[in-house]
Amino acid sequence: MTKADIVSEVAKATGMEKTAVQAVVESFMDSIKDSLAQEKNVYLRGFGSFILKKRATKTARNISKNTTIVIPEHNIPAFKPAKVFMGKVK
Numbered sequence: 001m002t003k004a005d006i007v008s009e010v011a012k013a014t015g016m017e018k019t020a021v022q023a024v025v026e027s028f029m030d031s032i033k034d035s036l037a038q039e040k041n042v043y044l045r046g047f048g049s050f051i052l053k054k055r056a057t058k059t060a061r062n063i064s065k066n067t068t069i070v071i072p073e074h075n076i077p078a079f080k081p082a083k084v085f086m087g088k089v090k
Helices: 003-014 018-037 083-089
Strands: 042-044 048-055 058-062 067-071 074-081
Touching: 003 018, 018 042, 018 048, 074 083
Parallel strands: none
Antiparallel strands: 042 048, 048 074, 058 067
């Protein structure tokens, strides 16, 4: 399912215009991105959580140059579904 499909389904279910729904969906996604960029987790009860996972510093190899590089500690965005969400999917 694409973002356009989500907009179409929400517009059909609510009776709102697609342009209004598109603006709401875009704003929702921007809010989540901005919160994660500020290192704040987003909790949506009954749906799940958008969280940041810390990746530790590690040493990696560049095979083509046969050298080692250090990858610094960094954050990775992740989604953790709620139990209700998981129950419905299973």
